[in-house]
Amino acid sequence: MIQYLKHDEIDFTKWDKCIDKSNIHFEYPYSWYLKTTSPKFQALVLNDYDAVFPITSGRKATVNYLFQPPFTQQLGLFGTDSGNYKLLNEFLKNIPEKFRLIDIQLHNAEVEIAKFKWRKRNNFMLQLNQPYEKLQSKFNSQRFRDLKKAEKLKLQLSQFNSPEEFIRDYKRSPSFSKQKVEAKHLRILKQLMAESLINKKGKLFCVMNEKREKLAAMFCVVNSKSITNLVNFTYANAERSGAQTFLISELIKQYCNANMLFDFEGSDLSGVASFYESFGSKNLSYRHLYCNRLPLLLRSFK
Numbered sequence: 007m008i009q010y011l012k013h014d015e016i017d018f019t020k021w022d023k024c025i026d027k028s029n030i031h032f033e034y035p036y037s038w039y040l041k042t043t044s045p046k047f048q049a050l051v052l053n054d055y056d057a058v059f060p061i062t063s064g065r066k067a068t069v070n071y072l073f074q075p076p077f078t079q080q081l082g083l084f085g086t087d088s089g090n091y092k093l094l095n096e097f098l099k100n101i102p103e104k105f106r107l108i109d110i111q112l113h114n115a116e117v118e119i120a121k122f123k124w125r126k127r128n129n130f131m132l133q134l135n136q137p138y139e140k141l142q143s144k145f146n147s148q149r150f151r152d153l154k155k156a157e158k159l160k161l162q163l164s165q166f167n168s169p170e171e172f173i174r175d176y177k178r179s180p181s182f183s184k185q186k187v188e189a190k191h192l193r194i195l196k197q198l199m200a201e202s203l204i205n206k207k208g209k210l211f212c213v214m215n216e217k218r219e220k221l222a223a224m225f226c227v228v229n230s231k232s233i234t235n236l237v238n239f240t241y242a243n244a245e246r247s248g249a250q251t252f253l254i255s256e257l258i259k260q261y262c263n264a265n266m267l268f269d270f271e272g273s274d275l276s277g278v279a280s281f282y283e284s285f286g287s288k289n290l291s292y293r294h295l296y297c298n299r300l301p302l303l304l305r306s307f308k
Contacts, residue, residue, distance in 0.1 A: 007053060008093075008100045010061070013046045020055040027086040030113060031231035031267050034078045035060060038205055039227075042198045043075035050097050057085035059097045063105060069300065071107035076191045077198055077236055079129065079271050080292040082112030095120050108297040114290070124295045128279055130287040132268040134233075138259045144286025145255075152248030153255060159215050159247055163256040166210035169199035172225060179223075179239040195225075195237065202227055209233075211257065213249045221249035226257070233261055234269040254285060 018037040025035050033039050040047045040060055048061040060081050064073050074081070083094050094117045101108065111127065112119075134141070145153075166172045173196055176182055202208025207229060213222040224238040240250050258268060270282040283289070 008097060009051050010100065010102055011049045011051055013048055016049050016051075017055065021049070021058055024055045024058050024086055025084055028084040029088065030084060031229075032080070032234055032269060033202075033207060033227045033229055035081055035084050038201055039078070039198070040075070042201050043078045043194060047075075050100050052085070052090065052093065052097075056087070057083060057090040057093065057097075059083045061101070061105075062110070069106060070104045072101070072105050072110050074109065074111045076194050080111045080113045082110075091117055098122060103299075106299045108295065108299075110295050112293045112295055114292050119293070119295065122295050122297050124293045126291040127294050128274050128289050129272060129292055130270040130279065130282040131290050132258070132270070132285060132287040134258065134261050134264050134266045134268055136262065138262040141258055141262055141286065142255070146284040149251050149255070149284050152251035155246065155248035156213075156252035161221065161247070161249060161252050162214050163253065163260075164212050164214050166212055166223070169196050169203070169210065172199065172210050172223060175220065175223060175241070176237065176239055180242055181239045198236075199225060211253060213253045213256075215247070219243060221247050222253045224253055224257075228261075230266070232267040232269050233257060235271045250281075258285070 016037075021037050028035075034043075035058075040062070044060070044062040046063075048063065050059040050061060052058070062073060062075050062078075062081065064071055083091060083097050085091060085093075094112075098119070098121075108122075112124075132141070166175075173192060177192075199208055199210065207227050209224075209226045209228055211224045211226065212220045214220055220241055221244040222238070222240045225236045227234045227236055238250070238253075244250070254268075261268065268285075268287070270285075270287060273279050273282065279289075
């Protein structure tokens with residue numbers, strides 16, 4: 007039986023055990039992560055946590071809706087047995103009627119979705135279960151040119167001292183103004199960094215030159231199955247330095263020969279997608295699901 011549980015009715019120990027037994031590699035559905043990105047998330051739960059589906063909701067005016075939390079690329083149905091994924095449509099049917107607008111992203115469980123509009127989105131991943139030399143041989147020619155620039159500049163991989171330092175530099179970076187990051191999302195990012203460090207999952211990497219000037223940065227979440235790129239940016243002085251390529255290459259080198267994935271976390275932007283693909287990664291898509299059950303007069307609600 008599929009039950010709808012409010013936040014305070016969820017057994018988070020059983021929840022996390024279910025996620026542990028599922029075949030996913032990312033941290034998004036674990037309770038520590040969801041409590042940060044969607045603090046009052048609810049759930050659909052099959053029997054005694056044989057399968058779970060996070061309900062990440064909001065309310066605006068009189069409208070209850072489901073949304074994709076920030077820094078959470080994909081959620082969906084997670085089960086202790088692969089056969090549970092066949093129940094995806096049953097779980098979707100059990101989303102309470104009060105949620106009139108549904109705009110969420112699901113990991114690809116190879117199950118056809120009925121009665122909902124959906125589209126595929128790009129996500130590039132690289133298997134790390136080979137020596138670095140073999141992984142590097144799949145880089146394209148531009149990546150090799152970047153690495154030669156990095157070698158000439160004697161770039162080094164380092165780490166930030168704190169989330170505050172990372173966010174301060176992020177706000178000053180050229181990409182920050184283009185991305186139009188909301189203040190509330192920055193607060194969530196800072197908390198997510200802090201929680202990930204407490205849980206020994208977070209890494210705040212940066213690339214420095216000989217003068218100890220930072221050129222590129224990345225916030226990653228790491229577990230036994232993957233390293234996931236959550237936020238990355240370059241500094242104004244990074245042009246033609248190869249710093250971003252060097253950063254990713256060094257992380258591949260650090261985590262190679264392991265049964266892990268490097269999850270680039272995107273992208274549908276052609277330039278970004280080409281950059282991620284240039285490391286030899288493969289596109290393993292996920293699904294963006296949308297359903298508007300609002301009255302006609304409210305269909306333009308955002």
